[in-house]
Amino acid sequence: MPTTFHLRVWTRFLVPATEARTGLPAEPGPPGGVYARFEHARTLEDTPDGCRCIDAITFTPALPAQKLIAILTRRWWVFLHKSAARRLRADPQATGIGMLRVLVEAEPDPTPG
Numbered sequence: 001m002p003t004t005f006h007l008r009v010w011t012r013f014l015v016p017a018t019e020a021r022t023g024l025p026a027e028p029g030p031p032g033g034v035y036a037r038f039e040h041a042r043t044l045e046d047t048p049d050g051c052r053c054i055d056a057i058t059f060t061p062a063l064p065a066q067k068l069i070a071i072l073t074r075r076w077w078v079f080l081h082k083s084a085a086r087r088l089r090a091d092p093q094a095t096g097i098g099m100l101r102v103l104v105e106a107e108p109d110p111t112p113g
Contacts (some may be wrong), residue, residue, distance in 0.1 A: 002036060002062075003060065004037065004066060005059055005070045005100060006057075006058050006100075007057040007073060007077060007100045008055070008057075009058040009077040009080075009081055009098040009099075010054045010094070011081040011082075011095050012047065012050065012052050012090065013085070013090050013091075014088075015050050017046050019088065020044055020051050020088055023084060025084055034069060035061060036064055037060040040056070040057050042055050043056070049092075052076070053081070053084070055080075057077065061071060070100055073103070074098045078097075078098045081096035081098075083096055090104065
């Protein structure tokens with residue numbers, strides 16, 4: 001049975017959101033055939049001392065090695081954030097932090113009312 005994962009990777013940059021937007025690497029698309037489902041949303045939130053970049057990825061691996069694919073996906077996105085931190089000023093204690101969890105999607109309640 002396929003497992004769906006949700007990954008949130010975030011970094012706090014010490015630059016305005018407009019500068020971070022131009023300095024972040026392009027958002028890569030999913031490699032073909034590795035994911036049965038892949039959704040990505042990037043958010044830049046202004047903070048008093050810069051901005052926070054949050055990448056939220058929801059994916060379902062298409063291959064049997066689901067946990068391995070989840071771990072490699074997390075490492076890839078943390079790498080992207082750390083690469084951006086080399087180009088942009090970033091808080092070293094908040095650079096490329098990733099949280100990966102199994103997503104339990106809610107099923108509709110079969111009881112009426």
